[in-house]
Amino acid sequence: MGRVVPEKYQYLVELPTLSPSEMKLFRRVREAVSSLSERGMQGLSHEQRRQVLFFHVLETIDQLSEQEIEPEKKHRLAGLIVSDIAGYGLLDFLLEDEGIEEVMVIGPRRPVYVFHRKHGMLETNIVFSSAEEIERIAKRIARNAGREINEHSPLLDARLSDGSRANATLSPPAVDGPTITIRKFLSRPLSIVDLLRYNTLTPDAAAFLWLMIEGGGAWAKNLLIAGGAGSGKTTTLNALCSFIPDRERVITIEDTAELQLPVRHVVRFEVRPPAAGVEEIDMDTLLKNCLRMRPDRIIIGEVRGKEAMTLFTAMNTGHGGSLATLHANSARECITRLSSAPMNVPANMLAALDIIIMQARIPREGATIRRVTEITEVRRSSESGVAMNTLYKWDPVRDSLNSTGTPSALLQELARQLGVQLRELTQELERRKLLLEYLMQRDVRDMKSVREWIERYLADPDSVLESIASGLRSRS
Numbered sequence: 373m374g375r376v377v378p379e380k381y382q383y384l385v386e387l388p389t390l391s392p393s394e395m396k397l398f399r400r401v402r403e404a405v406s407s408l409s410e411r412g413m414q415g416l417s418h419e420q421r422r423q424v425l426f427f428h429v430l431e432t433i434d435q436l437s438e439q440e441i442e443p444e445k446k447h448r449l450a451g452l453i454v455s456d457i458a459g460y461g462l463l464d465f466l467l468e469d470e471g472i473e474e475v476m477v478i479g480p481r482r483p484v485y486v487f488h489r490k491h492g493m494l495e496t497n498i499v500f501s502s503a504e505e506i507e508r509i510a511k512r513i514a515r516n517a518g519r520e521i522n523e524h525s526p527l528l529d530a531r532l533s534d535g536s537r538a539n540a541t542l543s544p545p546a547v548d549g550p551t552i553t554i555r556k557f558l559s560r561p562l563s564i565v566d567l568l569r570y571n572t573l574t575p576d577a578a579a580f581l582w583l584m585i586e587g588g589g590a591w592a593k594n595l596l597i598a599g600g601a602g603s604g605k606t607t608t609l610n611a612l613c614s615f616i617p618d619r620e621r622v623i624t625i626e627d628t629a630e631l632q633l634p635v636r637h638v639v640r641f642e643v644r645p646p647a648a649g650v651e652e653i654d655m656d657t658l659l660k661n662c663l664r665m666r667p668d669r670i671i672i673g674e675v676r677g678k679e680a681m682t683l684f685t686a687m688n689t690g691h692g693g694s695l696a697t698l699h700a701n702s703a704r705e706c707i708t709r710l711s712s713a714p715m716n717v718p719a720n721m722l723a724a725l726d727i728i729i730m731q732a733r734i735p736r737e738g739a740t741i742r743r744v745t746e747i748t749e750v751r752r753s754s755e756s757g758v759a760m761n762t763l764y765k766w767d768p769v770r771d772s773l774n775s776t777g778t779p780s781a782l783l784q785e786l787a788r789q790l791g792v793q794l795r796e797l798t799q800e801l802e803r804r805k806l807l808l809e810y811l812m813q814r815d816v817r818d819m820k821s822v823r824e825w826i827e828r829y830l831a832d833p834d835s836v837l838e839s840i841a842s843g844l845r846s847r848s
Contacts, residue, residue, distance in 0.1 A: 592693030626673030719757030
C-alpha cells in the first residue's frame with residue numbers, strides 16, 4: 373500500500389530494503405526456484421501458481437539460509453521473490469491498492485504513474501532502471517493470458533487473472549521504451565446503489581432506466597451508454613444489468629471480458645485477436661454466433677466496427693433489451709458514428725435504439741467525478757431517420773441530474789404495449805424510486821443483495837413495499 377501526498381500529486385510506496393546478506397540470499401533462492409515457475413504448473417491459475425511457489429520459496433529459504441530468519445522477515449523475503457519471478461515485480465505494490473484505478477509504466481528511468489479513484493493522476497516513486505525489467509513483466513502478463521508479445525508482435529491487449537485489463541507495447545513502435553498500462557478490476561463490482569450514492573445517477577433517473585430495461589416483463593428497450601475513455605461506461609453498464617429479470621438468458625461479447633453481471637443465466641464471449649498460427653475471432657463473428665443461441669439479451673462491451681450493423685439488424689428483428697457502450701461525446705455524435713464508416717448502420721435502422729445514456733469524467737476540486745450527463749430517447753423521424761428527446765440533463769452548478777420536463781414518448785409507448793394507463797406507469801416509477809432510495813438509506817450496496825431486492829420486487833411488489841413501509845416505521 374502507498375501513501376498519497378495530494379499537494380504534490382504523488383503516490384509514495386514504502387519500497388523494501390534488503391541488507392547485503394538478505395540480498396545475497398534473495399539471489400540464491402531466486403536462482404534455485406526460478407525454473408519452478410515454468411515447470412510442473414501447467415493448468416494452474418496465476419494465483420495458484422503464486423501460492424505453490426510461495427511455499428516452495430519458504431522451504432528453499434530454510435535450506436539455503438546460513439542463519440535462522442525471523443518468520444516475519446522470511447515471509448517478506450518470500451513475497452518479494454515470488455513477485456519478482458512470478459508476479460509483476462514492483463507493480464504488485466500498486467495493484468494491491470483498491471484506491472488505484474490505473475497503473476501506467478511509461479518507460480525505463482521514468483516514474484510509474486497511477487490514476488487514483490479519489491485523487492486523479494499521481495506520480496509514484498517507483499522507477500524501472502532498464503527496458504529489460506519492463507519487458508520481462510510485459511512478457512509475463514502475456515504468458516499468463518495465453519498470449520505473446522515480442523518484436524514481431526509488439527502490441528498486447530490482455531486480461532489478468534483477476535479480470536484487470538492490461539495493455540503493453542514494446543519498441544518499436546514504443547519510442548521511449550516498453551510501456552505497460554493496467555486498468556484494475558474492482559474486486560467488488562459497483563452496484564446501482566453505489567452509483568446513486570456517488571451521485572453518478574439519481575433515484576428518479578435510475579427508476580426510469582429500470583423500467584425501460586425490464587420493460588414490464590415484455591417490452592425491454594435497447595440502450596447505449598456513451599462517453600469518453602475512463603468515463604465509467606462499463607461500470608454503469610454492469611450496474612444497470614441488475615435490472616434484467618433473472619429468468620432471461622444473457623450473452624455478453626467483449627474485447628476483454630470485464631463485466632461481472634449479477635445474473636444467473638449468462639454466457640460470456642471474448643474476442644480472440646490474430647496471432648501466429650491462430651485465426652482471429654472478431655466481435656462480429658461472435659455476435660452472429662450468439663444470434664443462433666436464443667439470447668433474450670445481447671450485451672456488447674463496446675461497439676466500434678461492423679458488429680454494429682449486425683446488432684442493429686438483431687434489434688430490428690425482435691431482439692429487444694440489448695445494451696452496449698460506445699465512444700462518443702454527445703447523443704448526436706452517437707448517431708453520427710453509428711451511421712458512418714466503419715459501422716455504417718442505415719438511417720432507417722437507427723430508430724431501433726431507444727435510449728442513449730451519456731456519461732463523462734469531470735475534474736472537480738482536485739479530484740475526478742463520473743456523472744451521467746444526459747439521458748436521451750431516440751424516436752423515428754421521417755426526415756432524418758431519428759429524432760431525439762432529452763429527458764434528463766446534468767446541471768454542473770448543482771451537480772445534479774434533473775428531469776427536463778419533456779414527456780417521455782417511450783413511457784407512453786410502453787403503456788400502450790402493456791395495455792395500461794400512463795398514470796399507472798408513472799406510479800410504478802415512483803414505487804421503484806422508493807425502493808432504490810430505501811436501499812440507499814439502508815446502505816444495501818452489495819450487488820448480490822441489491823439484485824435480491826430487485827427480484828423480490830418484480831415477484832411481489834406489494835409485499836416489498838409493505839416491508840419498506842414497516843422498516844421506515846420502525847426506524848422512526
